[in-house]
Amino acid sequence: MAIVDEMVCFALYSASRATTRAYTELLAPWKLTYTQYLVLVILWTEGTKPVRELGEMLQLDSGTLSPLLRRMEDKEFIVRERDGQDSRIVNVSLTSSGNALRQDLAHIPAQIACGTGLPDLKAAQALIDSLHRVTESMQKISSPGT
Amino acid sequence: MAIVDEMVCFALYSASRATTRAYTELLAPWKLTYTQYLVLVILWTEGTKPVRELGEMLQLDSGTLSPLLRRMEDKEFIVRERDGQDSRIVNVSLTSSGNALRQDLAHIPAQIACGTGLPDLKAAQALIDSLHRVTESMQKISSPGT
DNA sequence: TCAATTTACGTTGCGCACAATCGAATTGTG
DNA sequence: CACAATTCGATTGTGCGCAACGTAAATTGA
Numbered sequence: 001m002a003i004v005d006e007m008v009c010f011a012l013y014s015a016s017r018a019t020t021r022a023y024t025e026l027l028a029p030w031k032l033t034y035t036q037y038l039v040l041v042i043l044w045t046e047g048t049k050p051v052r053e054l055g056e057m058l059q060l061d062s063g064t065l066s067p068l069l070r071r072m073e074d075k076e077f078i079v080r081e082r083d084g085q086d087s088r089i090v091n092v093s094l095t096s097s098g099n100a101l102r103q104d105l106a107h108i109p110a111q112i113a114c115g116t117g118l119p120d121l122k123a124a125q126a127l128i129d130s131l132h133r134v135t136e137s138m139q140k141i142s143s144p145g146t
Numbered sequence: 147m148a149i150v151d152e153m154v155c156f157a158l159y160s161a162s163r164a165t166t167r168a169y170t171e172l173l174a175p176w177k178l179t180y181t182q183y184l185v186l187v188i189l190w191t192e193g194t195k196p197v198r199e200l201g202e203m204l205q206l207d208s209g210t211l212s213p214l215l216r217r218m219e220d221k222e223f224i225v226r227e228r229d230g231q232d233s234r235i236v237n238v239s240l241t242s243s244g245n246a247l248r249q250d251l252a253h254i255p256a257q258i259a260c261g262t263g264l265p266d267l268k269a270a271q272a273l274i275d276s277l278h279r280v281t282e283s284m285q286k287i288s289s290p291g292t
Numbered sequence: 293t294c295a296a297t298t299t300a301c302g303t304t305g306c307g308c309a310c311a312a313t314c315g316a317a318t319t320g321t322g
Numbered sequence: 323c324a325c326a327a328t329t330c331g332a333t334t335g336t337g338c339g340c341a342a343c344g345t346a347a348a349t350t351g352a
Contacts, residue, residue: 062333209304
């Protein structure tokens with residue numbers, strides 16, 4: 001047992017990377033990344049969204065999202081259009097290919113749920129709740145001014 | 147509550163990034179990154195280590211470690227030396243500046259422990275154990291052949 | 293002994309993640 | 323209305339994280 005294995009931060013870091021790697025493999029046939037998958041999940045559920053709202057939900061800024069969305073647009077899974085009312089806003093929508101992915105990728109949640117090794121939904125929810133508390137608490141100590 | 151907030155993977159991803167951001171702020175005065183800090187923790191505890199062992203402990207390959215260690219060497223916190231017995235191996239050691247950081251950064255673990263918002267060591271250990279199980283389980287489903 | 297394989301590390305290329313900065317559009321205020 | 327402040331998104335630059343590939347050294351084994 002190495003010293004880093006006794007640290008909460010390293011446990012988080014390892015688990016997060018292991019999970020991302022699992023998604024990366026499952027998504028490889030579509031050449032999608034984990035973060036791109038998260039964008040698809042939001043758009044499947046909520047429909048067209050402005051970039052700003054995607055950023056709020058995923059806690060990502062335009063420095064990450066702009067090139068990521070450009071790549072998704074290049075693959076023709078989404079389209080970006082300036083808003084008619086407020087042309088600062090860019091609305092992101094699914095194309096028909098992007099919508100079709102919803103069925104193609106429907107097997108993934110179960111694969112990941114199984115991959116976590118968590119015994120049941122109750123255990124999964126307990127972990128999620130615990131992680132949400134850590135996230136919230138951590139966000140308070142970094143840049144407390146914002 | 148957005149759809150992504152119901153996913154274990156996103157809870158992990160968020161908590162990990164929030165924690166990394168907290169470290170980044172604490173480490174900013176020394177221009178160290180979170181991953182560089184992890185290398186220091188290992189070297190403080192275990193002394194000189196070959197690159198391969200650092201990689202095993204942190205689950206990072208040479209594609210990540212080589213440039214990271216080069217930057218740490220540029221800042222004169224570590225030195226890299228080819229092994230005398232087996233010249234494929236590169237041994238990583240702390241410089242006196244690197245050793246001095248141990249005292250300078252001694253306040254960080256308590257700051258982070260506090261920042262997690264976890265009530266006590268027992269809760270922290272329970273979370274670590276839970277995350278280790280997830281990591282191990284996830285590693286099994288990705289590249290099961292290796 | 294020496295050719296084939298394995299090991300250790302480095303490099304390249306790509307995609308985030310994030311800070312900093314910019315330009316354009318909108319909003320708020322006098 | 324004019325103009326300052328704010329909002330939104332894109333761009334630039336740095337540092338991981340990781341796959342793929344390359345090189346040199348060590349080990350294996352016929």
